[in-house]
Every structure is written in C-alpha cells, then in structure tokens.
Amino acid sequence: MRSYDKGETWEFSSGIPEFLYTIVIFQDGDDYFWSHQPKKEHLLENPANIDQSLFQKIPPEHIWPRLYDNLTIYKNTHKAFSKYLLEEAHICQFLREYPMEHPHENVTCYLGCVVKDDRITGLCFQKHADTLGDRLRDGRSVDKESCLEQVRAGIDHLHALNLVHNDLRQDNVMFADRDNKA
Numbered sequence: 001m002r003s004y005d006k007g008e009t010w011e012f013s014s015g016i017p018e019f020l021y022t023i024v025i026f027q028d029g030d031d032y033f034w035s036h037q038p039k040k041e042h043l044l045e046n047p048a049n050i051d052q053s054l055f056q057k058i059p060p061e062h063i064w065p066r067l068y069d070n071l072t073i074y075k076n077t078h079k080a081f082s083k084y085l086l087e088e089a090h091i092c093q094f095l096r097e098y099p100m101e102h103p104h105e106n107v108t109c110y111l112g113c114v115v116k117d118d119r120i121t122g123l124c125f126q127k128h129a130d131t132l133g134d135r136l137r138d139g140r141s142v143d144k145e146s147c148l149e150q151v152r153a154g155i156d157h158l159h160a161l162n163l164v165h166n167d168l169r170q171d172n173v174m175f176a177d178r179d180n181k182a
Contacts, residue, residue, distance in 0.1 A: 001028040008040060024050065025058070030116070032058040064119035065089075071120070072096065072112030085120045089113055091163060092123060106154030108174060128174035136170060147173065 004027040011018045022037045033055040065086035067073075071093050092110035114122035135142050151173055158165060165172075 001026050001033075004032065026055065032063060034058055060117070060119055064116075064121050067113065067115050067118050067120050069093075072110075073115050085123065089120055089123055095161075104154060104157040106150045107157055129177050130175050131171050132173035132175070133169075133171035135175070 003024070005025040006022055008022050009020045011020055019040060022039060024035050024037055026033045026035075035050060035054045035056065037050065037054075068086070069090075071089050095107065096110045108128070109126035111124040111126065113120045114124060132142065132147065151168070155165060155168070
C-alpha cells in the first residue's frame, strides 16, 4: 500500500486559520482507500503509521466513469487521471473526430481512453519532450513571448469551439521537442 494523495481541511470563519483534519488516499494495487485523520499531512506519509481499520475502500464507480458511446480505447495502459474523465474524454473525442475542421498545432493529439473492466481509467495523449514546469524547475531558458503566443493560440482555438481548458498551469504547457515549440 502506498500514499496516493492527501489534503488538509482548515476552518477560516473566526479569522484565525484552524486545522480540522487531513483526508488521506492510499492505493493498494488497483484498489483505493481513504481515511479522515486528525493529524497534519506531513505526519501521514507511511500507511503503516495509520490505523488501517479506519480505511474505507473507495468504490470504483466513485473514481472511474463507465465507458459509454464510441470513445476510442488506447490499448497501451498508463496511469489514471482525474475524476472528470468522462467529460474530458467526450471533449477529446470531439477534437479527434473532426481533425480536418479542428486541428491545431498548439493543442495536443488525443490517442484514446485506457479501459479496465469497462471503466475509463485514463486518457492518452501524444508524448511530448517536456513541460514548462520541467524547464523552469531545471533552470532552463524559455522564450517567454513565443511560449505565451503559442499557449494563447491554442486557448483561442479551444474558445472558438466553445471549449475551456480549465487546468492551464505550467505542467500542462508541453513542448513537442527540445526547442521552444509549445
């Protein structure tokens, strides 16, 4: 069993931040478990330090949506992504089905869904050399103007299709190659 994710909950109503609890998620193979813990998250790194009788299994249907419609299935499995998988899969499928009308060099290529037991467990996209986050963490230079122009062009394209990205951050700005082509 390994730590998968955790997040602290705080109360701010009195004007003074007050720690309430941490929700911890652990993964054991294909199973996920959660627990409410009265400790701060840095104390919860190791599942052995937590009373496992407090773990509650998360039902697969609360994590992975059922596979519906004719979504493309990606055969080479990879890691799972977000709880909004089904919505994102439909949007990606829309962009995939109309390549002649909707391609854009600054919007990544969707390859299909990863499926296990009729449940979507991930979405697969074209592999990229690295992300803006990678480059900034490594201290590498980035042509800021070119990068911003390309991000803006990709976002403008999505907006023209009445779509919104909703997760624009440095780790989601990807570079196709080791040059500055975002």
